[in-house]
Amino acid sequence: MAGIEALNEEEPGVSTIFKKATRAVSLRFEDVVYKVRLTKAGFCGKIVKAEEKVILKGITGKVLPGEMLAMFGPSGSGKTTLLTALGGKLGGLLDGNISYNGKNFSNSMKRNMGFVTQDDVLYPHLTVTETLVFTALLRLENTFSKEEKIMHAESVITQLGLTKCKNSIIGGPFMRGVSGGERKRVSIGQEMLINPSLLFLDEPTSGLDSTTAQRIVSNLWELAKGGRTIVMTIHQPSSRLFYMFDKVLLLSEGSPLYFGEGSQVMDYFSSNGYAPAVPMNPADFLLDLANGVSSNSEVPGSVKQNLVSAYKRNLANKLKSEVQDNIDDQPQDGLTDQKVARWATTWWQQFSVLLRRGVKERKHDSFSGLKIAQVLVVAFLSGLLWWQSDVSHLQDQMGLLFFYSGFWGFFPLFQAIFTFPQERSMLEKERSSGMYRLSSYFMSRIVSDLPMELVLPTIFVSITYWMAGLKGTPGNFLHTLFVLLYSVLVSGGLGLALGALVLNQKSATIMGSVIMLSFLLAGGYYVTHVPAFISWVKYISISQYTYKLLLGSQFKPTDTYPCGGAGGVCFVGDYPAIKQVGLDGQVLGAVALGIMLVVYRLIAFFALMRIGVTKK
Numbered sequence: 001m002a003g004i005e006a007l008n009e010e011e012p013g014v015s016t017i018f019k020k021a022t023r024a025v026s027l028r029f030e031d032v033v034y035k036v037r038l039t040k041a042g043f044c045g046k047i048v049k050a051e052e053k054v055i056l057k058g059i060t061g062k063v064l065p066g067e068m069l070a071m072f073g074p075s076g077s078g079k080t081t082l083l084t085a086l087g088g089k090l091g092g093l094l095d096g097n098i099s100y101n102g103k104n105f106s107n108s109m110k111r112n113m114g115f116v117t118q119d120d121v122l123y124p125h126l127t128v129t130e131t132l133v134f135t136a137l138l139r140l141e142n143t144f145s146k147e148e149k150i151m152h153a154e155s156v157i158t159q160l161g162l163t164k165c166k167n168s169i170i171g172g173p174f175m176r177g178v179s180g181g182e183r184k185r186v187s188i189g190q191e192m193l194i195n196p197s198l199l200f201l202d203e204p205t206s207g208l209d210s211t212t213a214q215r216i217v218s219n220l221w222e223l224a225k226g227g228r229t230i231v232m233t234i235h236q237p238s239s240r241l242f243y244m245f246d247k248v249l250l251l252s253e254g255s256p257l258y259f260g261e262g263s264q265v266m267d268y269f270s271s272n273g274y275a276p277a278v279p280m281n282p283a284d285f286l287l288d289l290a291n292g293v294s295s296n297s298e299v300p301g302s303v304k305q306n307l308v309s310a311y312k313r314n315l316a317n318k319l320k321s322e323v324q325d326n327i328d329d330q331p332q333d334g335l336t337d338q339k340v341a342r343w344a345t346t347w348w349q350q351f352s353v354l355l356r357r358g359v360k361e362r363k364h365d366s367f368s369g370l371k372i373a374q375v376l377v378v379a380f381l382s383g384l385l386w387w388q389s390d391v392s393h394l395q396d397q398m399g400l401l402f403f404y405s406g407f408w409g410f411f412p413l414f415q416a417i418f419t420f421p422q423e424r425s426m427l428e429k430e431r432s433s434g435m436y437r438l439s440s441y442f443m444s445r446i447v448s449d450l451p452m453e454l455v456l457p458t459i460f461v462s463i464t465y466w467m468a469g470l471k472g473t474p475g476n477f478l479h480t481l482f483v484l485l486y487s488v489l490v491s492g493g494l495g496l497a498l499g500a501l502v503l504n505q506k507s508a509t510i511m512g513s514v515i516m517l518s519f520l521l522a523g524g525y526y527v528t529h530v531p532a533f534i535s536w537v538k539y540i541s542i543s544q545y546t547y548k549l550l551l552g553s554q555f556k557p558t559d560t561y562p563c564g565g566a567g568g569v570c571f572v573g574d575y576p577a578i579k580q581v582g583l584d585g586q587v588l589g590a591v592a593l594g595i596m597l598v599v600y601r602l603i604a605f606f607a608l609m610r611i612g613v614t615k616k
């Protein structure tokens, strides 16, 4: 392992933390079979055909503390599926036994396990240090002080060779940030922070140059030698990487072709009549075999068939008895779910860390110049159009109030509708690793979005109200502003609920437009004589209640407006279009909006509960 030492010399500080695993975990899996049901939808989405596809066809093996297992196989051979199953993240039609120190997957195991997915799920605007510090604050137990948690994050930065880019942002598709290799190391660092006893990694080296790949696998090798159990999928590692793996699993179309010592894999295939014609990288040779390519001039199908039969003949039973061996002699750490608290930190800690992280991540987006410009342009334009209108143009003033309810129905709805579809993968990743409660995440998200939600409509009303010459007393102004802010929160809640229910930006946007348009049409401004069979829509219309409350903020039934010419006046309450909506029932309108405000948020919360649920 001279290569590893050389790399370690380059990185002072390597191995100074987390030398040993806190817990030893032996992972055993026996006859793991995974099926999916493929459905074919016919007319109107009706399922006309359902068939089962077997993705994993009886995989058996064990990985002990201190060992590193690499899973090889062509694309689509089932590596990620097996990794996900072993990581306790796969439900559905999964058969066979998977045990961790002889026990089923549990909360205590979840807290001791790291899982690095193939795609890096990271916030693009946070720096490397911020990303790791926030993760440390959320994932490390309260036996560490805040300063110690931050120190751990910094040690991981040093250990993974990220010091040079620690203050760079992660970046994203439209924003230059750290390199792909550095991003991958940040993802691994997030898992290393908790000093996991069991670490799963899905293609940690894909897309990286061989030196960076070597560095990452060396780090993992070191972690394994500290008593951890490491399982990874990997595509075509170089030969020097290949020999770092203690154990190797070769898959082809879901069937195992080999499981055992990495150092013996070439001998095994030679003894079965498959040896490379020229010296070559063992990983390339294994991949050729799994693809049915051999120098033995056989037809591809028969190579795979022969190897599957050879596995059944030579390895299947041997492995099963090895997996059963010493099954009761597991590392005993006495940790049970009863002894391990479900969460590493308190609700309040989670809330405040998530709030700070959310504000940092979204400050660019929330107060983007474009958004502010959009609101300012519309505000000044409507201020000019309604310039110094007065009660003699009652219909115009009603039009402005209805425009308030429409614009501030759509705007917050479309701000909020993207929230959860965009956060879905982050929520999935973090919730499945038991990082925080859904309630602390949800509350932090709502609170961190509040400033933007409330500041923009306040600016808007402050501009248009005075330009348009609405009632000039502070009381009337504040009344109008509060009604509008209240309605903004309700529309935002509807957006959150739709986004959380559908989790798809496109569908949620279409649904949002249709619903908001229906609310607007039923708002009482465009049509006042609605047939009885459809008039119920107004009772669920945010626009109708907002419009009613806005009218109430400006007019009393006994207010007068000029009518009939020659100095005649009429009561505002008798104006037909106002009479239809009614200035009475203001409290009921406010209560109805209040109910919607709560209900929409509850719907969003319960809809999110399905995200990141892991198999127990």
Ligand SMILES: Nc1ncnc2c1ncn2[C@@H]1O[C@H](COP(=O)(O)OP(=O)(O)OP(=O)(O)O)[C@@H](O)[C@H]1O
Binding pocket: 036, 053, 055, 073, 074, 075, 076, 077, 078, 079, 080, 081, 082, 233
């Ligand atoms: N839920 C599912 N429904 C249908 N097919 C599925 C499902 N999950 C996995 N598969 C199929 O199972 C096979 C194995 O997928 P998997 O992602 O595990 O392969 P892989 O070896 O990790 O591939 P890659 O190296 O490209 O990541 C693929 O053919 C995939 O399309």
